[in-house]
Amino acid sequence: MLILLSLVVLCTLLIIGVSVPLAFGGVLILIGVFGGHDTLAFMPTGHWKVNTIVLLAIPLFILAGILMERGRIAQPLVALAELLVGNIKGGLTAASVFASAIFGSISGSAAATLTCIGGIMMPHLRTAKYPEGMSAALLVAACPLGLLIPPSATMILYAWVTQQSVLRCFLSTVIPGLILVLLLCIVNFFMLRKNNDLLLVGDVESFPKELMGRSFKAIPALMMPVIILGGIYGGIMTPTEAAGVAVVYAIPIGFWVYRGLTWESFKESLRTSAVTIGVVMVMATMVLIVSRFLIFEDIPGLAKGIIFSVSDNPIVVLLMVNLVMILIGMLMDDVSGLLLSAPLLLPIVQSVGMDPVHFAAVLGVNLGMANITPPTAPLLYLGARVTQVPVNKILGPTMVFIVLAWLPTLVLTTFLPQTAMWLPKLLLG
Template structure:
């Protein structure tokens, strides 16, 4: 009764547009009413969970992402990519995808990536006569790269929930992210064949002096992922320490080098990030309690029995897991979806021989794709606002990118474990 009622309540409330943390709060009230404990009896579970030192990295990376978004740190990265490929038809689109990948590796946030890169690139794309709906859809489709390219808040949570090596979780989606970038660019190039009025950017001449000048301007921005990832994988810093270093590095770069922030606007940016962090931490608190209760009620075993009642074929089971994760991702954000899905679906995946690190890549690609999959598609609606483009013009191109880029990436990641496991085994085999 508790499992079924909890799932029905959360699904109905999310479909009605209620905030995730409110929906899970309602589930918590329901559990307290029909269970054998008061609400206060469940609070220690959530309080213990959010006190984890590992989770401290999430708000720190959010603050760093907010500083970079407002501090004009992404603009020189975009200009550098544009210098290389802007003179090619589709080059500005490809630069947008690459910029999403680079900025995502710094911020670890799909929303921050979409807001920053979309705001920078769309005026350039409109001026060059690129199709507005297709260009906005491409940026939206590329923005979840912030969830796949390390560091990623989602993988910090997954490693913590699944008790796996966080650095291996980071690395599990690097190759899938490269595949996704490649497929997005190829698909977009194919879709641009019918557009003949696109204006190309002239390549600077002489090229090398211009490249060196732009490289110097982009250098501090490019150093950030190198410092963070080099420190983490070099064994110098933990992810939490790296997140703190990211904040300390981003502040002087944004204020004194790129001059996108002042000390006053920095305080406002940190305040805005604090509001987001508060919402996220309350959501994690609620979802942890509900998830722990569902586990204690036997939800993982019930889900496993239901899946095996349909088929015991590993291929069919993995396809079913993917469908469930896509549905979860369509209803809620990546963090709450991950916290709910991991303890329930990971045992099922392991029962058919899926390595937990491989599953980190599967769930990462799934939840990234779900954020742009209609009808809910939170990134699609945010992209419509950022790119000043009606959702109706973005919908069909987005579906094409899902079918020809995201779904192939998901299938390759699901059924070729080496794509997720090779890099972690290579770099962290000890």
């Protein structure tokens, strides 16, 4: 009864808009008052869990993403993509997808990706007469690609919580991420096939000269993911060291190459990242304490018993686990949703033969899709603010992208293990 009451209180607090750390703090108070548990006994668990060098990569990637945004490092990438595909019907929206994938892989934040790429691309899309609702919906649907395209802060958290290899978790989401990019572009082209009002961007005659100029200008920005991913997969740097290199690289590029950073904007970037990092760490501590209590009460075993009482068919079990993860992701952000669901659901999927690295990819796709799925859909409402498009115009196209792009990716990732496991086995054995 205490567990059920705690879950009801948690869901209620999240639905009415209480922030995630305070909602989990309320659950801890409830456990201490009505459950007879000494909540102080659980506090060292939260402190011990977050006091690790692995998690240092997350604030560093957050800072790198903010410096990219403030330093205008993403703009040359967008300009190059616009030139390459601007003469194709639907090309600008496809460029938005690729830009979201690249920026999201560095920042590791769907919200930061949506804010940066949405702010840059939406004026271009309006000028080219792309439908506002569909354009905003595609930006919303593409922003969670940062959860899948490595290096992903979410996968670092998953590897840390489940004691898996960070590199294997990174590699497990590459193919699902590429599948999602491809499906989003295909659905986008299909939706725009009969729209004859679109303005094509670019001049064919000046293309070679423009291509050379924009490519040269984009080289410093393109080198950032090359250095980071090359360092990680080449065995030169750990993810934490790569995150530090990303910050060090972004500072001079933002100041002296693209001139987006000033001393004031740099200080503001540090303040913004400090606030974001503080929120993430407090949230992680609270969620981990509640998760520890649930494990202490053998909730994973109870959930496993309930699911297997319905059916022991692996397909049915995985469908129910996916449904639970989608519901969790609809109520929470990706970080708190992962920290809560990973330790609770991993024993269940392992019992039907799913590898923990495979589950990393399934969890990443689930949380990304859930964050844009109504009725809660925090990224959907953020997208409406960033793009200045009413939610009712975004809602319909977003559901199309969910049904025709995100759901097929989830099904393939869940029921075709090679989608997640082929690349880690190929490169790491």
